[in-house]
Amino acid sequence: MTLRPPVKPMLAQAVESVPGPGVLGELAFEQKFDGYRAVLFTPAGAGGAFLLQTRRGPLIQDRFPDLVAAADKLPDGLVLDGELVVWDPQAGRLSFEGLQRRTAARGRRSTRALAASLPAFFIAFDILQQDGSELTDYPYRQRRLRLEALFADHRLAAPWTLCPMTTDLIKAQQWLESWTEISGVEGIVVKAMNQPYLPGHRDWYKLRRRDTTEAIIGAITGTMIRPQLLLLGRRDAYGDLRSIGRTAPLRAELARLVGGNVIAADAGHPWEGWRFASAWGSRDLLDVTLVRPELVAEISADTAVDGGGVFRHPVRFKRLRLDVAAEEVPLFSPGPSAAAG
Known part of the structure; x- marks a missing residue:
């Protein structure tokens, strides 16, 4: 069965410390970026279109012609969950304000001008569908392996970015302490390795620095x-x-x-x-x-x-x-x- 928008993304609840592995089993830790949550759809067949859905459901691919232009690097029948961010070359950092400007833009000329001055990136952290087959019932461990293989096999590069992940708690703590000094990185997300993807459920955990x-x-x-x-x-x-x-x-x-x-x-x-x-x-x-x-x-x-x-x-x-x-x-x-x- 092919996933179609709107898809309710799985959510995270804020916590003060990392949940114990005795509760969730083996854990994975991902860097949390300060952007807009988005779900990406590539065409499932002839006549289909690249779609970009916000967390709440609206489609915004018309605001991001740079991502639309790069979509030919992605295989058909793909659905990715991730974070949409914007880079400000003049400031040399990720820019939430720039992201707001881009999502609010109207008209082809305006969206193209902003795409040139404030390029967008999609940071993928989950794969919900591949080759038209839904993967939400698969455990996170398997979905992550498929996501990593997707980037390796198709040699995906900017604007498509693979979210950093580790199973090492010490490394995750280092991310929380040092990487969050970088503008645009605000913490970590904790996920259970054996957990399926549960649309709309708040069963992940997030820690902000x-x-x-x-x-x-x-x-x-x-x-x-x-x-x-x-x-x-x-x-x-x-x-x-x-x-x-x-x-x-x-x-x-x-x-x-x-x-x-x-x-x-x-x-x-x-x-x-x-x-x-x-x-x-x-x-x-x-x-x-x-x-x-x-x-x-x-x-x-x-x-x-x-x-x-x-x-x-x-x-x-x-x-x-x-x-x-x-x-x-x-x-x-x-x-x-x-x-x-």
Whole structure:
């Protein structure tokens, strides 16, 4: 039976540590890239077309003419699961912002121009169909061997890329510690070697690298006594307080601690008149209360930072740093380096 879009990809749940092999059996570890999840389909027969499906189902191959042009290197009847990323040659790094620009592009001229300046790559980490035969019931071990053989037999090269994988926990930990310093690599995904591919199920595990750093509390949601979220900032080289993101909801004991120290803002707060989105990329707005930008929060954040220096995912509030003045917080820095403390 031939797979056709939309196919629900298998998903991963976030964890703080690697699950024990006693639970899952032998484990595989893959590098996790910061891109868009995509499922790739090559023609199953005459008159078919190359298709590229997002995680939620829409087809976007018209935005990526460079991948369409390279599809003749792939055999027919193939379905691959992977990550779509974009390379920014000027910055010398993977660019999530560039990927957004490409997926939002409309019109042949625009998509071709962006393909030339921001080339796309498909990082394959699973094979769901080969020669028209579905492989989802096969264990990951066999699917991975077939995927590696596909790249070797067809001598696949850029823009087709094989996701790095290891069964060595020590090597995976090294990836987590060192490779995540590279923009675009944000952690590892853990998979059981004997596991079939389960569309729509969240039975893989993902670990993102998290760095501990400091930020200034500039606003809150909730009440002054029991804040719910903290809106964070850092001062730039000119002394202006720049927004860098928000925390996840505070636990009760931490909310009481912050509420006992935070002070309502005086007139002239640098964020007066600002609006804050409820999530990165969302149009929904938060109801915020400005506070004196004096308290310093110690936070734990992953490496996903947009080109404006804003954390794309909520950070975790760890504690107040009453021993640190706002002037001692690292300066605001746009781009991926903004997460460094």
